[in-house]
Amino acid sequence: MQVTPRSVARALLLASPAVVVLLWFGVPQARQPAVAPVPPAGAAAPTAPGGAAVPDPAAQVAAIRPRLPEHAEQVVEYRISVRLDPTAKEVKGRERLTWRNPSGDAVPDLWFHLYLNAFKNSKSTFFKGSGGQLRGDRMPENGWGFVDIVSMKLADGTDLTKAYTFEAPDDGNADDRTVIRVPLPSAVPPGGSVTLDIEFVSKLPRVFARTGFKDDFYLVAQWFPKIGVYEPAGTRGRETGGWNCHQFHPNSEFYADFGRFEVEFTVPASFVVGATGERTARRENGDGTVTYTYVQADVHDFAWTADPNYVEQRHRFSATEDVTAEEYRQVAALLDRSDREVRLTDVEIILLLHPRHVSQAPRYLDAAKLGIKWFGLWYGRYPYKTLTVVDPAPGAGGAGGMEYPTFITGGTSFVLGQWPFNRIRAPEGVTVHEFGHQFWYGLVANNEFEEAWLDEGFNSYSTGKIMEIGYGRDTALVDFLGLRVGAVDVIRAQNAGGRYRYDTVRQPSWSYTPGSYSFYSYTKPEILLRTLEGLLGEQTMARVMRTYHERWRFRHPNSDDFYAVANEVSGQDLTWFFEQAVEGTQALDYEIASVGTRRVAKASGYLEDGGKRSLVPQEKAGDEGEGTGPFESRILVRRRGEFVAPVEIAVKFAGAAPERVNWDGHDRSKRLTFNRPGRLEWAEVDPDRTLVLDTNWLNNAQRVEPDTRVARGVATRWLFWMQQLVAGAGW
């Protein structure tokens, strides 16, 4: 989830005064440490600590060459038929579920999620943890919802309705109703299958935390009894097979197996609808209702929406018109894949817009196309025929910024359609992000409960880069009236100051220190993946990501699976990096602690030359800086944080081009001494800013003569606009 214009705006503008200050005073200045331009690092990639040799990544990739799978292994098949009761705000009906045992175990029971029961009452784990608030949204008063299983039977008629029990595997909360266990009369044999007929009623909550209704707007998500994931031994490092079926927590999302969904839903005839997959039938029932059927294979969830006020627009992403031959060629070269392998396919884009937001349709459409194009080119084509983009009704923002297979919800507001706020790229950012989940969560289906960084973090990293392509590196998020905010500016600002030090990126989403889920799931992963890209270089990183996606498309990886691909494709052992960046809490901060330069004093005293002795007087104190060289220059580089990484240090002497020195970064400090004809002008650690994890770039460079330029005028203007925005925050 869940990124809304409001949350983007908040992240951009309201997170803390430190963000405001750092965005201007910190990041841009640190980028330009007022020194002469530094030539690129060239081919000299930093070596890992320990000085491990670096094999040729291209040769590695050529040897691997995995293919992009066309289809998922089908574990589930859902046939669901329901009717929306707009008065009771209920969805009633039945599902026929066939579950195939993907393991070598005999499985004696089935576990299900009943997600809507998170909204059942104040005793649910979700409600207790959230207090009815999530991401700045408050649960509407008496907005409760639930899902009841009316009956559950095996295909042969055996009644299991009374057999199931509520479970609370995460916290033991006996009042939580979001997970059930269904014991079976006989175990499902390895490779065998079982079919159940389930009758259910879903009482929709008032829109909050991704799902529900507001007036006639319905976003029907997490709405049906949904089977958990039986993980065979070996999946995500498991030693024995077993069910993975977590409760619904405030910050947790979802995890499910792939299969085919065929869903028909009946709504009043005046409603405009959209859903996961392709519409295969529309039937008028003669009673003022219409029944729609949607089908999609190779997905692991299904959502739908209905609202009589929607304006529907249909557009097309064209694999030949929206991507140039040159772009295909460049990406194929970048990834070392054939032209055929990077080829995309056409996608029908269905926009469902609120009437007040119709003028912003081109923004949704451009962002959706940008996502289909670049996610597809980099990671592998979007394999579905449709993408439905939902613009939630005003006041239903809780349903916005969310992802389901082939179906995403964006979010904008009337204000964001007006100048100058239309230069805040919140609707675009949300759309690209939610589309990106088709790849990170949808196709590469990690366990969002346990390792949210593998979807949110990978997606934030990808989205940030694509926003830069679409909207400019320094203006990816905001560009108006002198205010320019890029993707890296925002994430770095959040990492500054060392506020977040107590959790690791890799831990269950409900276990973070309160208030820090989004930092560890979105922000820090984006920073650490950007850092990894800095360490490996853009091409190798692109191949790592591509290979990881190809290998894990339609499967369930964990962090270790990503590490393995990264090591393999890069030809490096990156354990040192992942242990610190993902599994550890170390902060990274390298600085130039001091710089100094002085002319090497002439030799003095009784000097011998060819048997002849002469007395040369000492130079007077204060003369050291005068005259011509040679000069002795000293630089102290310091590791201020616990995170150890190899770094480059650029040094510039008068009359010479900048030069570079490598340091393995291990010791707390390193003293560099140079004897050169010219005096030292400046020194800079990590001059290419590859270590985006560095919590402070302000201390990365020092000049021998301090530079006192301050861009005060611009900063004042920036802060003025910040205040205007915050004051008028009607969005």
Ligand SMILES: [Zn+2]
């Ligand atoms: Zn997300």
